[in-house]
Amino acid sequence: MWISMRWFDVTASARNERCIKRQVQAFILVCLFQMMLGQIRYSIQEEMRKGSFVGNVAEDLGMNAKQMKSGGARIVSGDSSEYIRLDVDKGTLVVGERIDREQLCGQTSPCSLSFEMIMMNPMQLHSILVEILDVNDNAPFFNEKEIKLDISESALPGTQILQESATDPDVGINALQGYTLHPTDNFNIKIQTGPDGSKYVEMYLYAPLDREKNDNLPLTLTAVDGGEPQRSGALKIQISVLDANDNVPVFTQPNFKATVTENAPKGTLVTTIRATDRDEGLYGQVTYYFTRMSNNFAELFALHENTGDITVSGPIDYEKNKHYELGVQAKDQGGQSASTKVIIDVIDVNDNVPLITLTSFSSPVSEDAVSGTTVAIINVKDIDSDKNGKVDCSINTKIPFAIQSSLKSYYTLVTDGVLDRERNVEYNITFTAVDEGTPPLSASKTITLRISDVNDNAPVFELSLYTANVMENNSPGVSVFSVRAQDLDWGQNARVSYLLIESQLNGNPISSYISVNAETGVIQAVRSFDYEQTKSFQMYIKAQDGGSPSLSSNATVKISIHDQNDNAPQVLYPVQTSSSLVAEMVPRSADVGYLVTKVVAVDVDSGQNAWLSYKLQKATDRALFEVGLQNGEIRTIRQVNDKDAVKQRLTVVVEDNGQPARSATVNVNVAVADSFPEVLSEFTDFTHDKEYNDNLTFYLVLALAVVSFLFITCLVVIISVKIYRWRQSRVLYHSNLPVIPYYPPRYADTLGTGTLQHVYNYEVCRTTDSRKSDCQFARPCSQNVQIMDPSCTGTMQRMQNEQNILDEPDTPLEQKPPNADWRFTQGQRPGPSGAGGPPEMAMGTGPWPNPPTEAEQLQALMAAANEVSEATATLGPGTMGLSTRYSPQFTLQHVPDYRQNVYIPGSTATLTSNPQQQQQQQMAAQHQALQAQPSEAAPQPEPPKAAQTPASKKKSTKKEKK
Numbered sequence: 001m002w003i004s005m006r007w008f009d010v011t012a013s014a015r016n017e018r019c020i021k022r023q024v025q026a027f028i029l030v031c032l033f034q035m036m037l038g039q040i041r042y043s044i045q046e047e048m049r050k051g052s053f054v055g056n057v058a059e060d061l062g063m064n065a066k067q068m069k070s071g072g073a074r075i076v077s078g079d080s081s082e083y084i085r086l087d088v089d090k091g092t093l094v095v096g097e098r099i100d101r102e103q104l105c106g107q108t109s110p111c112s113l114s115f116e117m118i119m120m121n122p123m124q125l126h127s128i129l130v131e132i133l134d135v136n137d138n139a140p141f142f143n144e145k146e147i148k149l150d151i152s153e154s155a156l157p158g159t160q161i162l163q164e165s166a167t168d169p170d171v172g173i174n175a176l177q178g179y180t181l182h183p184t185d186n187f188n189i190k191i192q193t194g195p196d197g198s199k200y201v202e203m204y205l206y207a208p209l210d211r212e213k214n215d216n217l218p219l220t221l222t223a224v225d226g227g228e229p230q231r232s233g234a235l236k237i238q239i240s241v242l243d244a245n246d247n248v249p250v251f252t253q254p255n256f257k258a259t260v261t262e263n264a265p266k267g268t269l270v271t272t273i274r275a276t277d278r279d280e281g282l283y284g285q286v287t288y289y290f291t292r293m294s295n296n297f298a299e300l301f302a303l304h305e306n307t308g309d310i311t312v313s314g315p316i317d318y319e320k321n322k323h324y325e326l327g328v329q330a331k332d333q334g335g336q337s338a339s340t341k342v343i344i345d346v347i348d349v350n351d352n353v354p355l356i357t358l359t360s361f362s363s364p365v366s367e368d369a370v371s372g373t374t375v376a377i378i379n380v381k382d383i384d385s386d387k388n389g390k391v392d393c394s395i396n397t398k399i400p401f402a403i404q405s406s407l408k409s410y411y412t413l414v415t416d417g418v419l420d421r422e423r424n425v426e427y428n429i430t431f432t433a434v435d436e437g438t439p440p441l442s443a444s445k446t447i448t449l450r451i452s453d454v455n456d457n458a459p460v461f462e463l464s465l466y467t468a469n470v471m472e473n474n475s476p477g478v479s480v481f482s483v484r485a486q487d488l489d490w491g492q493n494a495r496v497s498y499l500l501i502e503s504q505l506n507g508n509p510i511s512s513y514i515s516v517n518a519e520t521g522v523i524q525a526v527r528s529f530d531y532e533q534t535k536s537f538q539m540y541i542k543a544q545d546g547g548s549p550s551l552s553s554n555a556t557v558k559i560s561i562h563d564q565n566d567n568a569p570q571v572l573y574p575v576q577t578s579s580s581l582v583a584e585m586v587p588r589s590a591d592v593g594y595l596v597t598k599v600v601a602v603d604v605d606s607g608q609n610a611w612l613s614y615k616l617q618k619a620t621d622r623a624l625f626e627v628g629l630q631n632g633e634i635r636t637i638r639q640v641n642d643k644d645a646v647k648q649r650l651t652v653v654v655e656d657n658g659q660p661a662r663s664a665t666v667n668v669n670v671a672v673a674d675s676f677p678e679v680l681s682e683f684t685d686f687t688h689d690k691e692y693n694d695n696l697t698f699y700l701v702l703a704l705a706v707v708s709f710l711f712i713t714c715l716v717v718i719i720s721v722k723i724y725r726w727r728q729s730r731v732l733y734h735s736n737l738p739v740i741p742y743y744p745p746r747y748a749d750t751l752g753t754g755t756l757q758h759v760y761n762y763e764v765c766r767t768t769d770s771r772k773s774d775c776q777f778a779r780p781c782s783q784n785v786q787i788m789d790p791s792c793t794g795t796m797q798r799m800q801n802e803q804n805i806l807d808e809p810d811t812p813l814e815q816k817p818p819n820a821d822w823r824f825t826q827g828q829r830p831g832p833s834g835a836g837g838p839p840e841m842a843m844g845t846g847p848w849p850n851p852p853t854e855a856e857q858l859q860a861l862m863a864a865a866n867e868v869s870e871a872t873a874t875l876g877p878g879t880m881g882l883s884t885r886y887s888p889q890f891t892l893q894h895v896p897d898y899r900q901n902v903y904i905p906g907s908t909a910t911l912t913s914n915p916q917q918q919q920q921q922q923m924a925a926q927h928q929a930l931q932a933q934p935s936e937a938a939p940q941p942e943p944p945k946a947a948q949t950p951a952s953k954k955k956s957t958k959k960e961k962k
Contacts, residue, residue, distance in 0.1 A: 039114075039127045039128065039129050040055075040057060040060050040061070040126060040127070040128045040129070041128075041129045041130075041131065042054050042055035042093065042128070042129070042130045042131070043130070043131040043132075043133055044095070044099075044130060044131075044132065044133065045132075045133045045134075045135050046099050046100060046101040046102075046132050046133065046134060046135050046137070047098060047099065047100065047135055047137060048095050048098070048099065049095065049098070050095055050096065050097060050098060051094050051095060052094060052095040053092060053093075053094060054084060054092070054093035054094055054095060054130060055092065055093050055130075056091060056092050056093075057086070057091060057092065057093050057117065057126075057128065058090075058091025058092070059091070061126065063091075064091065065088070065089060065090050065091030065092075068088055068091045068119065069088045069089065069091075070121065071119040071120060071121045071122065071124075072119060072120035072121060073086065073088055073117060073118070073119045073120075074086060074088070074117070074118060075115055075116070075117050076115075076116050076117070076118045076357075076359040076360065076377075076379070082096055082097050083095065083096050083097050083099050083104075083113055084096055084113060084115065084128075084130055086117065093128070093130070099132055101132045101133075101134055101135075101171075102138060102169035102170070104132065105132065106169070107169075107171060109134075109171045109172065110131050110132075111131065111132040111134075111171075112129050112130060112131045112132065113129070113130045113132065114127065114128070114129045114130075115127075115128055115130075116128070116359070116379070118359060118360055118377070120360065123374065125377075125406075125407060125410065134170050134171045134172055134174050135170075135174065136170055136174035136225065136227025136228065136229070136231060137170070138168060138169040138170050138174075138231070139168070139225070139231035139232060139233050140166040140167065140168040140176045140223035140224065140225055140231065140232060140233040141166060141167055141168075141223075141233040142164065142166050142167075142221075142223070142233060142234075142235040143167070143298075144235065145235070145236060146235070146236035146237075146238065147162075147164075147235065147236070147237055147238070148237075148238040148239075148240065149161060149162060149237060149238070149239045149240065149335070150239075150240045150241075150242045150334075150335035151205070151209060151239055151240070151241055151242060151335050152209075152241070152242045152244045152245040152246075152334055152335050152336065153208075153209045153210060153211040153241050153242065153244055154244030154245065154246060155205050155208075155209060155245075155336075156205065156208070157204075157205050157206060157207060157208055158204055158205060159204060159205040159248070160202055160203070160204045160337075160338075160339070161187060161203045161204055161205055161239075161337075162201075162202070162203040162237070162337075163200060163201070163202050163203075163291055163292070163327065163329065163339040164200065164201055164203070164221060164235065164291065164292070165198065165199070165200035165201065165291070165292040165327070166179070166223030166233055166235075168223070168225050170225065170227065173225075173226040173227060174225055174226065174227040175225060175226070176198070176199050176223055176224075176225055177199070177224060177225050177226040178191055178199065178223075178224055179191055179199075179201040179221060179222065179223050179224070180221075180222045180224065181201075181203065181219060181220070181221055181222075182219070182220045182222070183219070184206065185206075185207065186205065186206055186207045186208075186209060186217060187203055187204070187205060187206050187217075187219060187239075188203070188204060188206040189201045189202065189203045189204075189221070190202045190204065194325065194341075195325070196325060198292075200292055200327070201221065201223075202339075203219075203221070203237075209241050210241075211241040211242075214241070215240065215241045216238065216239070216240055216241070217238075217239040217241070218236070218237070218238055218239075219236075219237040219238075219239060220234055220235070220236060220237070221234065221235040221237055222234045222235075223235075242334065242335045245279060245283045245332065245334025245335055245336050246279065247277055247278045247279045247283070247284075247332075247336060248277070248332070248336035248337065248338055249275040249276065249277040249286045249330040249331065249332050249336060249337060249338045250275060250276055250277070250338060251273065251274065251275045251330060251338060251340045252273075252274040252275065252276070253340075254340065255340060255341050255342070255343065256271055256273050256328075256340065256341070256342040256343070257271075257342075257343045257344075257345070258270045258271035258310070258342065258343070258344050258345070259344065259345045259346075259347055260312065260316060260344055260345075260346060260347065261316075261346070261347045261349055262316050262317055262318040262319075262346050262347065262348060262349050262351065263315065263316065263317070263349055263351055264312045264316055265312065266312055266313060266314070267311050267312060267313075268311060268312040269309055269310070269311050270301065270310045270311060270312060270344055271309075271310050271342060271344070272307065272308050272309045272310070273288060273308040273310070273328055273330075273340065273342065274308055275288070275308070275330030275338060275340075277332045277336065279332060279334060279336075281333075282332075282333035282334065283332050283333055283334035283336070284332060284333075285332060285333045286330050286331065286332050287305045287306060287330070287331055287332075287333075288303055288304070288305050288306075288308045288328055288329070288330055288331075289303070289305065289328070289329045289331065290303050290326060290327065290328060290329075291327035291328065291329045291339060292326070292327030292341075297324055297326060299313065299314045300312065300313060300314040300315075300316055300324070301313055301314075301324070301326065301344075303328065308328075308330075310326070310342060310344075316346055318346045318347070318348040318349065318384075318385070319352070319383050319384075321346065322345070322346050323343065323344060323345045323346060324343070324344040324346070325341055325342070325343050325344075326341065326342040326343075326344065327339060327340075327341055327342075328340050328341070328342055348384060348385045348386070348388060349388075350384055350388035350435065350437025350438065350439070350440075350441060351384070352382060352383050352384045352388075352441070353382075353435075353441040353442065353443045354380055354381065354382045354391045354433035354434070354435055354441065354442065354443045355380070355381045355382070355383075355443065356378055356379075356380055356393075356431055356433055356443055356444070356445040357378065357379040357380075357381070358376065358378055358445065358447065359376075359377040359378060359379050359410070360376060360377040361375070361376045361377075361447060362374070362375055362376065363375075363447075363448070363449050363450050364449070364450035364451055364452035365415070365419065365449060365450075365451060365452065366419075366451075366452045366454055367419045367420060367421040367451050367452065367453065367454050367456075368419075368454045368456070369415055369419060370415070371414075371415055371416060371417060371418075372414050372415060372416075373414060373415045374412055374413070374414050375401065375413045375414060375415060375449060376412075376413040376429075376447065376449075377406070377410060377411070377412050377413070378393070378410070378411050378413070378431055378445070379409055379410055379411075380393050380409055380410075380411060380431075380433045381409055382433075382435050382441075384435065384437060387435075387436040387437055387438075388435055388436070388437035389435065390435060390436045391409075391433050391434065391435050391436075392433070392434050392435075392436075393405075393411050393431060393432065393433045394431075394432050395413070395429055395430060395431055395432070396429065396430045396432075399427055399429065400415060400416055400417025400418065400419060401413055401414065401415060401416055401417075401427070401429060401449075402414055402415075402416035403431075411431075413429065413431075419451055420451075421451040421452070421453050421454070421489075421490065422457065422488045422489075424451065425450065425451060425490075426448055426449060426450045426451060427448070427449045427451070428446055428447075428448055428449075429446065429447050429448075429449055430444050430445070430446045431444060431445045431446075431447075432444045453489050453490040453491055453493050453494075454489075454493070455489055455493040455545060455547025455548065455549070455550070455551060456489070457487055457488040457489050457493075457551070458487070458545070458551035458552060458553050459485035459486065459487045459496045459543035459544065459545050459551070459552065459553055460485055460486055460487070460543075460553060461483060461484070461485045461541075461543060461553060461555040462483075462484055462485070462486075463555065464555055464556065465555070465556045465557075465558065466481060466483055466555060466556070466557045466558070467557075467558050467560070468480055468481035468523070468557060468558070468559045468560070469559070469560050469561075469562055470525065470529060470559060470560075470561055470562070471561075471562045471564055472528070472529045472530055472531040472561050472562065472563060472564050472566065473528055473529070473530075473564050473566050474525050474528055474529055475525075475528070476525060476526060476527055476528060477524055477525065477526075478524065478525050479522050479523070479524055480514070480523045480524060480525055480559060481522075481523045481557060481559070482520070482521055482522045482523065483498065483516075483521045483523065483541055483543075483555060483557065484521050485498075485521070485543035485553065485555075487545050489545065489547065492545075492546040492547065493545055493546060493547040494545060494546075495545060495546040496521075496543050496544070496545055496546075497518045497519070497543070497544050497545075497546065498516045498517065498518055498519075498520075498521040498541055498542070498543055498544075499516065499518065499541070499542045499543075499544060500514065500515065500516045500539065500540075500541060500542075501539070501540040501541070501542050501554065503539065503540065505534070505537050506533065506534060510537075510539050511526070512526060512527065513525070513526055513527060513529070513537075514526055514539060514559070516541060521541075521543075523541075523557065523559075529561045530561075531561045531562065531563040531564065531605075531606070532567065532604050532605070534561060535560070535561055536558065536559060536560045536561060537558075537559055538556055538557070538558045538559075539556075539557050539559070540554055540555070540556055540557075541554065541555050541556075541557055542554050543555070563605055563606045563607060563609055564605075564609070564658075565605055565609040565656060565658025565659065565660070565661070565662055566605070567603060567604045567605050567609075567662070568603075568656075568662040568663065568664050569601045569602065569603045569612055569654040569655070569656055569662065569663065569664045570601060570602055570603070570604075570664065571599065571600070571601045571654060571664055571666040572600045572601060572602060573597075573598070573599065573600040574597065574599070574666065574668055576666060576667065583669035583670065583671045584596050584597045584634075584668065584669070584670050584671070585670075585671045585672075585673060585676075586636065586640060586648075586670055586671070586672050587640070587673075587674050588640050588641070588642060588644070588672060588673070588674055589640070589674075590636055590639075590640045591636070591639065592636055592637065592638055592639060593635050593636060593637075594635060594636040594640075595633060595634075595635055596625065596634040596635060596636065596668075596670055597633075597634050597668060597670075598631070598632055598633045598634065599614055599627070599632035599633075599634065599652050599654065599666060599668070600632065601614075601632065601654040601664065601666075603656050605656065605658065608657040608658065609656055609657065609658035610656060610657075611656060611657035612632075612654055612655070612656055612657075613629050613630065613654075613655050613656075613657070614627045614628060614629060614630070614631070614632040614652055614653070614654055614655075615627060615629070615652070615653045615655065616650060616651070616652060616653075617651040617652065617653045617665065618650075618651045619648070619649070619650045619651070620645060620647070620648045620649050620650070621644060621645070621648060623637070623638060624636060624637065624638060624640070624644060624648070625637065625648070625650055625670070627650075627652055632652070632654070634650065634652070634668060634670075640672060644672050645672065646671055646672050646673050647669070647671065648669070648670035648671070648672055649667060649668070649669055649670070650667070650668040650670060651665055651666075651667055651668075652665065652666050652668060653665050654666065
């Protein structure tokens with residue numbers, strides 16, 4: 001496009017500057033318009049396979065396939081959009097369906113497909129033209145396979161015999177190029193070209209005919225095209241030579257022209273042709289025939305052979321063919337003929353309504369879309385011509401939308417106002433297209449545009465303050481109340497969730513009392529309410545929608561708790577105790593109505609649930625006392641006499657007014673006497689009998705259960721430890737060492753007893769009198785160790801000595817050398833009951849005695865268990881059946897330690913590895929002997945006794961019991 005503009009010199013005048021600006025703007029707009037109307041052209045051959053490459057539209061548009069795909073490129077309209085397809089992934093155009101150029105365009109050349117491609121982001125519209133190139137896929141053909149002609153022998157050379165044409169759907173070089181005749185002895189042909197470029201053949205007589213020589217001449221007329229490979233079609237001509245006919249028919253005019261309106265009804269006369277023949281008789285009778293007519297034309301027009309009238313025989317469409325050229329031949333009965341042509345022009349009629357095509361449509365549209373947002377693009381076409389094809393488009397009024405003309409035959413629908421989904425969920429937009437024909441034709445298309453929601457409305461509660469009631473002692477999880485909020489939005493924006501705003505109630509979070517169902521808004525009690533603690537409370541509920549960002553509103557819910565009669569009356573006076581007896585004294589001189597005492601009771605409930613009434617349930621003498629119904633005052637109802645018993649017991653029932661009623665009873669002891677000693681003698685055994693009978697059995701069962709549990713626990717622990725020690729020692733026994741292995745101090749417990757790895761303290765609850773229920777708690781002398789000696793002196797000394805041993809640094813796990821000071825006395829030698837052993841043992845030079853077997857270890861464990869069982873069987877009244885040995889300071893230290901001592905089965909001797917420890921044990925034994933006989937004279941010093949074994953210890957325990 002060439003655009004010329006006149007530039008003016010810029011002066012100081014503001015008017016000239018404005019003119020220059022307008023001219024520049026006009027120039028830019030024209031350039032942009034030309035760019036938008038530019039077309040992309042491609043050319044392909046017909047009959048290409050489906051999927052064949054047409055063109056790289058992405059490259060031609062200066063972009064890549066990824067940009068086209070993200071931009072939403074697609075083919076929106078066109079003449080035959082099914083033939084060309086857009087491959088968005090590659091950015092190319094490919095063949096969608098096999099294309100037959102002849103079927104698509106006929107003889108029209110060039111043949112092309114035009115369509116539009118649209119991109120949504122950014123929104124662009126491109127026009128694409130694909131030219132379909134012809135392929136020589138059709139051979140020329142004649143309408144008839146064979147014709148017969150009669151020619152008079154008197155025909156002169158040069159006489160035109162036949163005018164014929166072949167049809168070739170191809171175009172260009174592939175179309176019909178020429179004709180050949182065989183043989184050419186008497187006839188020859190001339191190739192002529194019509195005004196539309198079509199080629200037809202005229203056959204004329206080349207040499208005179210002689211019927212007497214040959215009355216039948218077969219000819220072959222061949223039509224050929226120029227394609228590669230060349231194709232051809234043949235027509236068989238049978239010529240019969242007739243007798244002489246000197247004159248040929250002559251048309252009244254060389255060519256005939258006529259017009260016809262499209263959609264003319266069948267039988268409409270188009271034109272009439274005339275031809276004359278100066279011959280007479282049969283040679284002068286002329287008949288008319290169509291020649292050079294394709295099959296399509298033969299269906300549209302009819303020729304009367306006698307009158308020469310050409311009439312409409314089929315539907316004529318201006319949009320398909322605007323003019324027709326027909327060949328007509330006039331023939332007399334003598335075989336003479338003449339040819340002419342008839343040109344028929346078609347007049348357009350406004351018979352096509354506008355076609356509305358929805359090219360692009362974006363639905364739904366957000367309700368907050370700004371004015372001018374593109375909603376849809378439509379294409380309006382009218383295939384009529386001139387005014388009949390001009391179209392105006394509009395939309396229905398009173399809607400916030402407008403239509404704009406963007407390109408030729410394209411219109412854009414844009415927003416023109418504020419959208420509100422809550423008022424209009426959708427709009428029915430009707431496009432109306434009207435052409436300028438006479439009469440005008442119109443078409444309409446309605447689209448439904450939905451408006452998408454934006455979260456612009458907050459949930460709204462039905463009330464700002466709700467009031468609910470709940471009965472106390474409710475079940476956890478019971479529904480208390482239900483709140484509901486509505487949101488005018490839609491979908492997720494209208495999905496309301498209910499939340500409990502956290503606050504404090506009685507120092508606890510409100511969520512520990514109440515919960516709110518997030519979906520339904522049902523308020524449920526988390527726990528049971530108590531009216532006496534909380535009578536009412538408020539909470540705040542927040543309704544929040546699911547939009548982003550979410551909107552919310554709050555509501556207040558006040559919950560009142562109603563009282564239930566769930567508390568029985570409580571008697572404040574007289575006070576009921578189990579250890580002492582409270583009695584009211586009434587002198588024998590008391591008169592009628594004497595106030596003995598007053599029962600005072602309260603009920604923590606409220607209302608009528610706290611109204612109390614007093615009744616006398618039972619009494620020693622019902623005729624002597626009465627109770628005030630409302631005030632609880634106990635008064636005499638008659639004169640007290642000497643015959644009335646001193647001890648009087650009254651049972652008063654205090655009952656509230658709830659439904660159902662609750663009550664409490666109180667026993668009132670009344671002493672009818674004038675002096676306190678008299679009362680004391682009567683009430684001496686009032687407290688002991690009942691208390692003793694009620695509590696003695698319980699404490700006996702409890703003591704038995706505790707002792708049994710301790711015994712079983714000790715037994716399990718001892719057996720577990722011994723089995724573990726035995727398994728550890730078996731490893732060393734198999735090493736064939738002559739001595740028992742030494743264990744480093746880190747394997748010993750705190751006291752070095754070798755029984756448990758921790759010291760266990762036991763606190764025993766006992767009473768000074770088995771008939772009493774009061775308990776005295778005895779604690780050991782030390783919180784860290786258990787002391788058997790009440791004086792705590794001997795044991796503490798032993799702890800200090802052993803602590804020195806424990807404080808020694810750890811040594812590696814090696815056997816210690818035997819102590820050179822170990823000597824065996826005669827009573828300590830191995831053997832049953834102190835029997836003598838071999839001499840090497842007496843001198844201390846022999847090997848260590850054999851380690852205890854499994855049977856001997858089990859015997860030691862059973863001996864310790866029997867001691868515990870025998871101790872529990874001798875319960876005494878003074879110490880709950882526990883002897884001094886099994887006093888609260890008793891521990892499991894009595895179990896023999898095989899790490900420090902060597903126990904010799906069948907003997908009372910125990911070998912210790914530490915001489916100092918052996919001396920301490922002897923001194924402790926002497927100290928205990930002195931304490932056992934304080935009043936006797938000190939005995940003669942005896943040799944130190946050997947440490948007790950479990951067997952000897954068991955025997956000594958039995959002796960002590962005896």
